[in-house]
Amino acid sequence: MTAVEPLPGEPAAVADFGGERALVVADVHCGIETALRYERGVELASNADSRRERLLSLLDRSRADRLVVLGDLGHRIGDPRGDEREELETLVDAVTARVPLTLAKGNHDGGVAAAFGDRVEVTPGDGARFGDVGVLHGHTWPSEAVLSAETVCVGHEHPAVKLTDSVGGSRVEQAWLRGSLDSAAFAEGLGVDVSELEWNDPELVVFPAFNDRSGGTWVNVEGQGFLAPFLPEALVDGEAYLLDGTRLGDYRRV
Template sequence: MPAVEPLPGEPAAIADVGSERALVVADVHCGIERALRYERGVELESNADVRRERLLSLLDRTGAERLVVLGDLGHRIGDPKGDEFDELETLVDAVTDRVPFTLAKGNHDGGIAEMFGDRIEVTPADGARFGDVGVLHGHTWPSEDVLAADVVCIGHEHPAVKLTDSVGGSRVERAWLRGRLDRDTFAERLDVDAAELDWHDPELVVFPAFNGRSGGTWINVEGQGFLSPFLPAGLVDGEAYLLDGTRLGDYRRV
């Protein structure tokens, strides 16, 4: 079985992280409705209960022994407050009653380690490696240790594809992006000879956002651009997949 296996129809995967089987998701963005209300004037009823129950259901369904969130557990850049704090606290309590919880720190997770660090494990911004799997949010360059993994998992991008039919209609769907990492790009960043890197030709897996309200990068639309500092230069190649497993091929030609 692959070290990282997406769950059909879900923005989530099962991964072998060391000796444990983990449920892995990215970009939960707890409290996003409050931000949409105050920043954009968009009134949406909170989906906090739906998000939590969906995560708990996936934990139960898969028999996962750990939850790993690839960054942006919360939405607010600074310390979580109000509705967001309440959602985070309820979610953290519910998850840790079942399994250990690891958060790969994202750019929206500023105060989470201080508020919930006694209950969840928070990795450094440049990631951590668990056995053959490296995890990080993706807003920073990965550490050399993460690059020594067989698979590197990130979030941050919220990858999506814009699909257009023969009569000009279009829709946007969340997607997975998978491809091999480029050794020379990371060696140059680390200022080392490429031959010195502990390199296992790792695959990059870019996770779709768990929160469907958080927008995304249309990876097949020219001019959209990537958010991660090592994309697209750090990819040798990349293929897009829909949540149902449909392989779309080279993400640049979808």
């Protein structure tokens, strides 16, 4: 298989870590319903059980040796508590009873890393490399080690596309964003000379959010700003794909 292969119909992929098979997801945002209630006054029943069971089902389906979360395993930026803490405890226990869990630390994960660091492998904010695959959340510039990989996986953006039909109706669907990267943009962002980078012309894979209640960036709508500091400038030729594998082409022209 290719280094990173999406699972049809799911915001998840299987990655080859060089001798280890990983299930990779991004932006689980455990406890998001509590935040929506207090921050926006939106009352939603918790999907904690279904999120956990869905992850466990994907572990079975993918026959993975490891689960990798590309940041924002939790939703609260500070220490997790209440319903969020309970959801995280149950999820981490259920996953680690089967396989190791790696968290590419995201901007929402400071408290999660402190609370669960004894059971979860937590990478630095600028990511880590496993075999030919680099992983990070995407809220910071990736390390040079991550950029030396052949494939770079990020979350953070929650990419989606707004699709409009011939009579003006529209819908928003989660999407994958994939494309090649510009070495010069990263050299500038990291403050190094481009010749100093170990560059293997990596493909960027931007993961849709695992939590479909967490909103997203409409990548094909003008004026929608990207969140990652290297996007969209460092993305040379990004293409969008729906979760079912439908190729939409250049994300800017969808």
